[in-house]
Amino acid sequence: MYLYDSYDQAMVDARVAEFRDQARRRLEGKLTEDQFKPLRLQNGLYLQLHAYMLRVAVPYGTLNSAQMHMLADIADKYDRGYGHFTTRQNIQYNWIKLEEAGDLLADLASVEMHAIQTSGNCIRNISSDHFAGAAADELVDPRPYAELLRQWSSFHPEFLHLPRKFKIAVIASDTDRAAMRLHDIGIQIVKNDAGEVGCAFYVGGGMGRTPMVAPLIKDFVPLDQLITYSEACLRVYNRYGRRDNKYKARIKILVHELGKDEYARQVEEEFAHLQSQGIEPPLAELARIATFFADPAFESGLSTELDRSNPDFALWADRNTHPHKQAGYISAVISLKPVGGIPGDASAEQMHTIADLAKEYSFDEMRVMHTQNIVLPHVKIADLHTLWAKLEAAGLGTPNLDTIEDIIACPGLDYCSLANARSIPVAQKIATRFAEKGRTAELGELKLKISGCINACGHHHAGHIGILGVDKKGTENYQLLLGGSEAQDTSLAKITGPGFDEDGIVDAVEKATDVYLAQRQQGERFLDTYRRIGMDPFKEALYG
Amino acid sequence: MADVLGTSPDEVQFRFRDDEVVDHGTVTVDSFLDQSNATAVRIEPGDDARALLPHLERIALVEVNFPSFMDGRGYSVARILREAGYQGELRAVGDVLIDQLLPMRRCGFDAFAPDQKLDEADAQAAFDRFPHAYQSASDARQPIWNLRHD
Numbered sequence: 278m279y280l281y282d283s284y285d286q287a288m289v290d291a292r293v294a295e296f297r298d299q300a301r302r303r304l305e306g307k308l309t310e311d312q313f314k315p316l317r318l319q320n321g322l323y324l325q326l327h328a329y330m331l332r333v334a335v336p337y338g339t340l341n342s343a344q345m346h347m348l349a350d351i352a353d354k355y356d357r358g359y360g361h362f363t364t365r366q367n368i369q370y371n372w373i374k375l376e377e378a379g380d381l382l383a384d385l386a387s388v389e390m391h392a393i394q395t396s397g398n399c400i401r402n403i404s405s406d407h408f409a410g411a412a413a414d415e416l417v418d419p420r421p422y423a424e425l426l427r428q429w430s431s432f433h434p435e436f437l438h439l440p441r442k443f444k445i446a447v448i449a450s451d452t453d454r455a456a457m458r459l460h461d462i463g464i465q466i467v468k469n470d471a472g473e474v475g476c477a478f479y480v481g482g483g484m485g486r487t488p489m490v491a492p493l494i495k496d497f498v499p500l501d502q503l504i505t506y507s508e509a510c511l512r513v514y515n516r517y518g519r520r521d522n523k524y525k526a527r528i529k530i531l532v533h534e535l536g537k538d539e540y541a542r543q544v545e546e547e548f549a550h551l552q553s554q555g556i557e558p559p560l561a562e563l564a565r566i567a568t569f570f571a572d573p574a575f576e577s578g579l580s581t582e583l584d585r586s587n588p589d590f591a592l593w594a595d596r597n598t599h600p601h602k603q604a605g606y607i608s609a610v611i612s613l614k615p616v617g618g619i620p621g622d623a624s625a626e627q628m629h630t631i632a633d634l635a636k637e638y639s640f641d642e643m644r645v646m647h648t649q650n651i652v653l654p655h656v657k658i659a660d661l662h663t664l665w666a667k668l669e670a671a672g673l674g675t676p677n678l679d680t681i682e683d684i685i686a687c688p689g690l691d692y693c694s695l696a697n698a699r700s701i702p703v704a705q706k707i708a709t710r711f712a713e714k715g716r717t718a719e720l721g722e723l724k725l726k727i728s729g730c731i732n733a734c735g736h737h738h739a740g741h742i743g744i745l746g747v748d749k750k751g752t753e754n755y756q757l758l759l760g761g762s763e764a765q766d767t768s769l770a771k772i773t774g775p776g777f778d779e780d781g782i783v784d785a786v787e788k789a790t791d792v793y794l795a796q797r798q799q800g801e802r803f804l805d806t807y808r809r810i811g812m813d814p815f816k817e818a819l820y821g
Numbered sequence: 822m823a824d825v826l827g828t829s830p831d832e833v834q835f836r837f838r839d840d841e842v843v844d845h846g847t848v849t850v851d852s853f854l855d856q857s858n859a860t861a862v863r864i865e866p867g868d869d870a871r872a873l874l875p876h877l878e879r880i881a882l883v884e885v886n887f888p889s890f891m892d893g894r895g896y897s898v899a900r901i902l903r904e905a906g907y908q909g910e911l912r913a914v915g916d917v918l919i920d921q922l923l924p925m926r927r928c929g930f931d932a933f934a935p936d937q938k939l940d941e942a943d944a945q946a947a948f949d950r951f952p953h954a955y956q957s958a959s960d961a962r963q964p965i966w967n968l969r970h971d
Binding site: 282284285287288291294295298299302307308312315316398428429431432433434435436437438439440504512515516520550551554555556558559561562565 | 866869890891892893894896897900904918919920921923924925927928940943946947950951952953954955956957958964965966967968969970
């Protein structure tokens with residue numbers, strides 16, 4: 278994985294010093310709260326309901342064990358002994374004191390980590406495929422491109438005060454595991470007819486209160502123009518993005534209002550101009566970065582046999598692994614969705630355990646998934662049983678990846694100052710209901726996502742089943758949505774009808790799954806059945 | 822003559838140029854385009870700086886107003902002018918704060934006339950804070966990726 282050189286370290290260290298100076302000026306009254314707020318946000322520091330929340334960047338979700346150990350230590354030292362992995366492949370802490378934030382950032386910098394631009398109206402942490410560098414189906418490892426974009430976007434002087442936040446994802450596989458088209462810019466690394474590698478740009482996707490699937494803006498940008506083209510995309514947005522209404526300020530609104538062709542034309546014009554400006558990094562830099570993502574020292578001739586004699590292990594192996602490009606290896610997913618737990622939460626002790634296991638079994642590497650789980654990307658199939666047994670012993674062996682128990686949920690009204698309703702208890706009740714009834718296996722792949730307000734941090738628009746918490750005359754109310762997908766067949770879920778109370782929404786989810794079980798045809802997932810039969814049978818069961 | 826706008830030389834707190842300060846006011850982009858002899862112009866956030874590009878030869882001062890430091894359009898304005906070869910003074914005015922000085926400088930601003938006078942020591946620290954920069958902009962810094970491959 279990428280390691281800092283003295284330049285990277287100097288930049289991150291300078292940022293810590295800058296933040297300490299900003300906090301000092303705030304405490305001395307030289308900065309008002311309005312002036313300080315965007316500064317702390319661009320260092321990941323939000324003021325939430327009960328305390329400050331600090332979001333740490335995990336670039337493209339990749340971590341080593343020293344970093345994970347530090348995240349655990351931070352949970353113990355500055356928080357209440359746990360952290361929350363997020364849908365941006367980051368981790369956030371919910372109980373941070375402003376006066377300790379500088380020390381926390383310094384601790385992060387000591388393991389080549391930071392919280393730079395994890396919030397605010399700037400380019401955020403670049404996300405990517407959590408199986409990058411391991412997946413059997415990828416064209417190339419997308420992370421070198423993500424790292425190049427990370428460097429380009431860090432402290433970019435022109436784009437620190439954009440109309441609104443800006444999220445970029447990079448993938449390199451036709452199977453989309455990163456919700457690429459639901460980003461402000463989604464980049465897919467592709468090969469053209471001449472066999473050259475380049476980038477397809479999708480611009481103007483997003484969730485939030487106005488969900489949009491990003492259209493293709495340019496089908497092939499050569500690798501030696503990646504940064505220049507990205508800069509052109511951003512400059513057109515910075516020029517025209519709306520600033521009169523924060524709810525219409527995202528680039529998706531601009532692309533929608535201009536039309537994708539006109540937006541693309543203006544980007545092309547800016548791109549033509551910028552190509553004369555020499556802003557593109559040398560290709561040697563991409564080559565330098567790529568060396569950090571070379572394959573670890575895989576062994577060859579390993580056994581690919583899995584001993585399935587233990588049914589609990591076989592179930593976990595079936596559900597929580599993904600095929601690896603190297604024979605004899607597999608990617609293993611550690612579920613952070615124990616039934617009845619808080620989706621995405623890990624205790625400091627669990628983080629230490631995961632870090633140790635990554636060191637022992639996965640070439641010292643982990644990935645945070647946008648579905649709030651952790652991947653050990655490079656595990657020998659021969660070690661899988663031992664790994665599973667250790668996970669089981671640590672309470673980390675829940676076999677529920679991509680099932681109805683593997684719920685994405687935002688922090689909701691338990692923590693968040695924007696939320697209208699709680700998300701966590703609803704997730705807990707749904708997972709518990711289906712686990713207790715033993716229905717999880719029968720339902721197969723079913724992606725359920727819960728947001729506690731229309732800002733959609735829980736990706737409810739992209740759930741096969743989505744739940745949106747709203748405030749209805751002072752009480753929490755939950756709308757049900759069906760038919761979303763964040764995969765390569767991206768679609769936006771539709772609302773079924775009137776909302777439900779907290780227990781009612783659990784019943785409603787069960788009724789929707791009953792319709793699926795009654796109507797499904799051979800091999801259909803919930804989403805497939807919904808797409809075939811449409812909304813009506815579900816409405817009938819829910820409201821009829 | 823159209824209404825003269827803008828800051829006066831004594832409101833300029835930081836200046837990174839050796840030439841004489843332009844001592845007359847600026848005019849709006851519209852009035853600038855209507856006359857053939859104006860040499861100082863003021864850009865508001867909604868103005869398109871590209872309208873000035875055919876006239877850069879005669880401009881000695883461009884003031885870019887930041888009514889709110891949160892509105893970042895002026896950063897692109899600065900770069901567009903510098904990329905087109907504008908050599909005159911580029912002055913950031915309005916809600917210009919300590920923590921925006923360095924990014925503004927990198928985008929090509931070489932004079933600063935903040936509404937509220939800034940603490941000199943804090944401002945100097947901000948200008949000097951970062952030893953390097955990752956990306957190309959409109960200043961003399963070589964981006965890190967060039968330094969790595971010298």
